[in-house]
Amino acid sequence: MTQHIMQICLSRGWGGLEMYPARIMPELQRQGAVNHALALSGSRVAESVRRAGADVFTVKSPLGALLAVRRLLAYIDSHAIEVLHCHKSSDLRIGALLAQLRPRLRLYFTEHMGVTRPKKGLYHRFAYAQVTRVFAISQATYRRNLKALPLPPERILCLGLGIDTxxxxxxxxxxxxxxxxxxxxxxxxxxxxxxxxxxxxxxxxxxxxxxxxxxxxxxxxxxxxxxxxxxxxxxxxxxxxxxxxxxxxxxxxxxxxxxxxxxxxxxxxxxxxxxxxxxxxxxxxxxxxxxxxxxxxxxxxxxxxxxxxxxxxxxxxxxxxxxxxxxxxxxxxxxxxxxxxxxxxxxxxxxxxxxxxxxxxxxxx
The missing domain is CATH 3.40.50.2000 (Glycogen Phosphorylase B;)
Incomplete structure (x- = not known):
């Protein structure tokens, strides 16, 4: 069954985290998925995912994504998107809000950076409660995530990265x-x-x-x-x-x-x-x-x-x-x-x- 997936990366930086969505999109499409993205207008992320063939919903800022939540929901509904995948911890603000307003959505978060301090306050408990799975990209970050995040072990999955060789x-x-x-x-x-x-x-x-x-x-x-x-x-x-x-x-x-x-x-x-x-x-x-x-x-x-x-x-x-x-x-x-x-x-x-x-x-x- 075809999966309609929205990658969320509201960053103007350009490193491995920001490159990741465009890197995986051609292979996602080859394996039957339909790619969408939420990115900042004029960012290299937006440019890269467009080149990778994704439809892109752009906003001017992370705050702009929150203000555009009605339009975002309409886009998600009209494109039958089922999966949201966030790549920055700050992206969880909009991801968690969308998942709460549309309970059918499955929300995922790749913890690319390796969390270094506990995230168990009220906001983090709310945001991570909406997350279906957190992906740790190594055993080193998996161990840190187990200690730092307000999630049971079964909702944290170690999923190392891969490359097109x-x-x-x-x-x-x-x-x-x-x-x-x-x-x-x-x-x-x-x-x-x-x-x-x-x-x-x-x-x-x-x-x-x-x-x-x-x-x-x-x-x-x-x-x-x-x-x-x-x-x-x-x-x-x-x-x-x-x-x-x-x-x-x-x-x-x-x-x-x-x-x-x-x-x-x-x-x-x-x-x-x-x-x-x-x-x-x-x-x-x-x-x-x-x-x-x-x-x-x-x-x-x-x-x-x-x-x-x-x-x-x-x-x-x-x-x-x-x-x-x-x-x-x-x-x-x-x-x-x-x-x-x-x-x-x-x-x-x-x-x-x-x-x-x-x-x-x-x-x-």
Whole structure:
């Protein structure tokens, strides 16, 4: 039976959370669902879900969604929408209100960020009482959700993310395409340029590496606020690169829409973030066949194992320097880890499997 689903993401940011609805929509449609979205007008979320083929109901602000509740209900009724799926905790305001006014609706919430403090006050008890299931994206966040949310365990489901692995098999970009040195081991840190992602530890580790064998560092991520980054932090990183004498050894790529092909061109991908709720960038790099070093914290150890990558203390630049030096000097080990990682992601974290599990959960009464 066809399911009519509305993804709700009232955010003007641009990160993994905001990208998620558009990422899953083509596979939802392929598996028989009809896609709708509630998003902010002019946001990248609205643009991305339109490109993914969804009908989009837009509002100017989260408050505007509450003020438009009558029109929203009419849209939901006219399109026979059965499922609402929220992606920010603040989206639960409109999601819970819609579910209370239309009891036939099933309301779901993916807790993308990893809740860090209890949410058991009066408002949260009301909002979560309307939620059919909360999806935790890792075992690490599942354990936190059990403690923090006003829900019984049976209404919290661990549902890891998945990716479409096909784009990560495309031919890699060339170094000349990227304006990078023709020789040497390429070591990258992809992700939003915001505090907490571990850029400082990573740069300090690079500064400890011997210049030979040759290597080059690459920071991948938007440099502007509208691309999800903290512009003041970006300026700090440029300053730190200069202070460490790494200006000729570290490049900033800016935002890249061709990330799969870019990841395919890299030798080592580093994810030193201290508290990843899942580690989507980790599995993207693994799918691309890169040798990955991840922080030994948060959810990253759930996806990096001894035969698929390396782990390092996110607070120790010495540990990162040691791990990097070992892989820089051993190209055969890099290839082995990358091949194993690609196979593991294809077997365990495909988008097709993720969406099938998601649709099964949507059918729960």
């Amino acid at each position: 096909a784009p990560f098999q495309a031919p890699p970009l060339t170094r000349s395409d990227l304006g990078l040195p023709p020789e040497g081991c390429l070591i990258a840190l992809p992700g939003r340029l915001t505090p907490g992602k571990g850029h400082e530890v990573w740069l300090d580790a690079l500064a400890q590496l011997a210049p030979q064998p040759s290597w080059h560092g690459v920071i991948i991520g938007g440099l502007k606020a509208e691309e999800g980054s903290d512009e003041a932090y970006v300026a700090q990183l440029h300053k730190r690169v200069a202070e460490l004498g790494l200006e000729g050894r570290v490049s900033f790529t800016g935002f890249r829409s061709d990330l799969p092909q870019l990841l395919r061109a890299l030798d080592i991908v580093c994810i030193p973030s201290r508290n990843e709720a899942f580690g989507l960038t980790v599995i993207e790099a693994m799918a691309a066949g890169a040798a990955v070093i991840g922080a030994d914290s948060g959810a990253i150890p759930e996806v990096i194992h001894e035969d698929t990558g390396r782990l390092a203390d996110p607070d120790s630049c010495a540990a990162w320097a040691t791990a990097l030096a070992a892989l820089i000097e051993d190209a055969a080990e890099r290839r082995r880890l990358g091949a194993n990682a690609r196979q593991w992601v294809e077997a365990n974290l495909s988008l097709e499997t993720h969406v099938a599990h998601l649709l099964d959960a949507y059918r729960l009464a």
